[in-house]
Amino acid sequence: MEIMYQSTRRSGTKVTASQAILKGLADDGGLFVPERFPKFEVPLGKLGEMSYQETAYEVMRLFFTDFTEEELRACINGAYDKKFDTPVIAPLVRADEAGACAPSRTGSSVSAGMDSASVNGGAGENAWYLELFHGKTIAFKDMALSILPYLMTTAAKKNGVKNEIVILTATSGDTGKAALAGFADVPGTSIIVFYPKDGVSPIQKKQMVTEPGKNTMVVGVDGNFDDCQTGVKNIFNNKELAERMDTAGYQFSSANSINIGRLVPQIVYYVYSYGQLLKNGAITAGEQMDVVVPTGNFGNILAAYYAKQIGLPVGTLYCASNENKVLFDFFGSGTYDRKREFILTSSPSMDILISSNLERLIYKIAENDPDRTAAFMKQLTGEGEYTITDEMRRELAGFVGGFATEVETAREIAEVYERTGYVLDPHTAVASFVCRNKANAAEIPTVVASTASPYKFTRSVMKAIDEGKYSDMEDFALVDELHRISGVEIPEAIETIRTAAVVHDTVCGTGEMQQVVEAKLGIS
Numbered sequence: 001m002e003i004m005y006q007s008t009r010r011s012g013t014k015v016t017a018s019q020a021i022l023k024g025l026a027d028d029g030g031l032f033v034p035e036r037f038p039k040f041e042v043p044l045g046k047l048g049e050m051s052y053q054e055t056a057y058e059v060m061r062l063f064f065t066d067f068t069e070e071e072l073r074a075c076i077n078g079a080y081d082k083k084f085d086t087p088v089i090a091p092l093v094r095a096d097e098a099g100a101c102a103p104s105r106t107g108s109s110v111s112a113g114m115d116s117a118s119v120n121g122g123a124g125e126n127a128w129y130l131e132l133f134h135g136k137t138i139a140f141k142d143m144a145l146s147i148l149p150y151l152m153t154t155a156a157k158k159n160g161v162k163n164e165i166v167i168l169t170a171t172s173g174d175t176g177k178a179a180l181a182g183f184a185d186v187p188g189t190s191i192i193v194f195y196p197k198d199g200v201s202p203i204q205k206k207q208m209v210t211e212p213g214k215n216t217m218v219v220g221v222d223g224n225f226d227d228c229q230t231g232v233k234n235i236f237n238n239k240e241l242a243e244r245m246d247t248a249g250y251q252f253s254s255a256n257s258i259n260i261g262r263l264v265p266q267i268v269y270y271v272y273s274y275g276q277l278l279k280n281g282a283i284t285a286g287e288q289m290d291v292v293v294p295t296g297n298f299g300n301i302l303a304a305y306y307a308k309q310i311g312l313p314v315g316t317l318y319c320a321s322n323e324n325k326v327l328f329d330f331f332g333s334g335t336y337d338r339k340r341e342f343i344l345t346s347s348p349s350m351d352i353l354i355s356s357n358l359e360r361l362i363y364k365i366a367e368n369d370p371d372r373t374a375a376f377m378k379q380l381t382g383e384g385e386y387t388i389t390d391e392m393r394r395e396l397a398g399f400v401g402g403f404a405t406e407v408e409t410a411r412e413i414a415e416v417y418e419r420t421g422y423v424l425d426p427h428t429a430v431a432s433f434v435c436r437n438k439a440n441a442a443e444i445p446t447v448v449a450s451t452a453s454p455y456k457f458t459r460s461v462m463k464a465i466d467e468g469k470y471s472d473m474e475d476f477a478l479v480d481e482l483h484r485i486s487g488v489e490i491p492e493a494i495e496t497i498r499t500a501a502v503v504h505d506t507v508c509g510t511g512e513m514q515q516v517v518e519a520k521l522g523i524s
């Protein structure tokens with residue numbers, strides 16, 4: 001049966017999946033959500049025998065109901081191919097080999113109902129890293145952004161779109177390059193990426209500013225990620241600009257996780273990881289797995305929640321934050337309060353105070369009420385905070401917030417490396433630390449979402465392992481050193497930027513983003 005999409009902020013008009021993908025954001029500023037959750041139709045016991053691509057098809061067909069089988073399979077096969085450096089696409093690595101969640105030290109930072117007595121349960125035997133960084137740009141964003149351009153161009157064809165689609169993207173570092181790689185030189189599209197000029201890692205920045213695609217533009221913003229994201233949302237919501245764009249033959253869409261075309265492909269790897277746990281005998285069909293997700297914009301963990309909604313036996317969802325722990329506080333208190341200092345950390349892709357996708361969860365726990373959701377979002381914009389009701393809080397029982405400080409994150413990287421030789425990136429380390437302190441660790445198999453290759457954050461990683469030794473080395477010397485100590489092959493994504501020329505050097509103020517877009521498109 002067809003699934004339609006509607007805005008989190010207004011009832012009434014419903015759009016098809018392909019229209020939701022094309023638009024990105026609803027006209028009222030809300031996010032598109034499925035009007036109901038479909039149920040996964042494949043028996044769980046079969047999952048262990050399915051390839052990543054087959055799993056992707058079985059998940060996506062449930063949500064993208066106006067795509068034909070042929071279209072969906074073409075999108076999937078185009079996306080999940082040799083661009084990934086492993087045929088399994090998303091390997092599941094056993095954590096006791098890699099050291100995750102092994103018995104805890106003192107000082108848990110995990111909130112809400114944690115049973116600290118069970119912390120020393122030797123969780124290592126039952127925790128797994130789901131490596132989501134084997135795509136072209138070595139962060140988990142590739143899992144969805146390698147398929148989004150296919151979905152977008154297919155959706156454009158289906159809907160008779162003649163305009164050039166201009167992808168506008170705000171990035172905290174990883175979305176930018178993954179979106180550039182996906183949309184580079186795709187006919188009928190162009191892409192403009194805004195990143196916080198001092199808020200990304202040196203490697204992340206170099207990856208973006210060396211992007212050679214002819215239809216790409218990369219702009220540094222004199223502000224933080226929230227400024228970039230708010231600026232992009234404002235451009236989207238500008239009706240007058242949209243009209244001028246249309247006259248000139250352009251229309252906007254989004255590659256951020258506000259686009260449902262990104263969220264749905266992210267459900268796939270949770271389903272796939274369950275299959276892998278079945279295959280290696282860690283669970284039997286129907287038993288629950290927990291997930292720990294290093295979180296920023298709340299897209300990745302929301303996908304795990306959506307996986308649970310369609311029938312995957314997911315137990316508790318651990319939302320792991322860095323020192324920008326607005327979500328940890330929210331799960332603990334029911335108040336979302338963005339009025340706080342924005343901290344630049346070693347996990348920059350999680351340096352976010354306004355987690356956009358939380359709006360989709362709020363909508364769900366507000367009994368799918370767009371008026372109430374809109375009121376909360378208005379409070380967030382106006383007053384900088386909102387508090388959900390007790391009833392809504394009860395609906396959040398499946399979530400637990402945790403966080404790691406900068407010191408804890410660095411220590412996690414160092415300890416796991418010393419014990420096992422496995423090197424975590426700082427984002428995964430935040431989750432690994434939270435996993436280490438979770439309840440029931442030994443009983444319930446736990447999947448830790450590993451969101452980036454350590455090569456993407458070489459400086460922070462090497463500093464965590466041995467600050468004195470590595471602090472004076474330059475970026476690519478550190479890359480070679482990481483290779484030496486870990487034995488992990490240097491990814492192609494890193495080798496290609498070693499000598500690549502900088503081709504994007506535009507920088508603008510937070511108030512100038514729209515002008516930059518207009519100038520680029522020649523419509524100012």
Ligand SMILES: *Cc1c(COP(=O)(O)O)cnc(C)c1O
Binds near residue numbers: 139140294
């Ligand atoms: C984007 C990103 C995150 C945060 O994911 P969200 O979906 O924004 O919560 C975590 N780690 C890495 C490496 C990322 O690139």
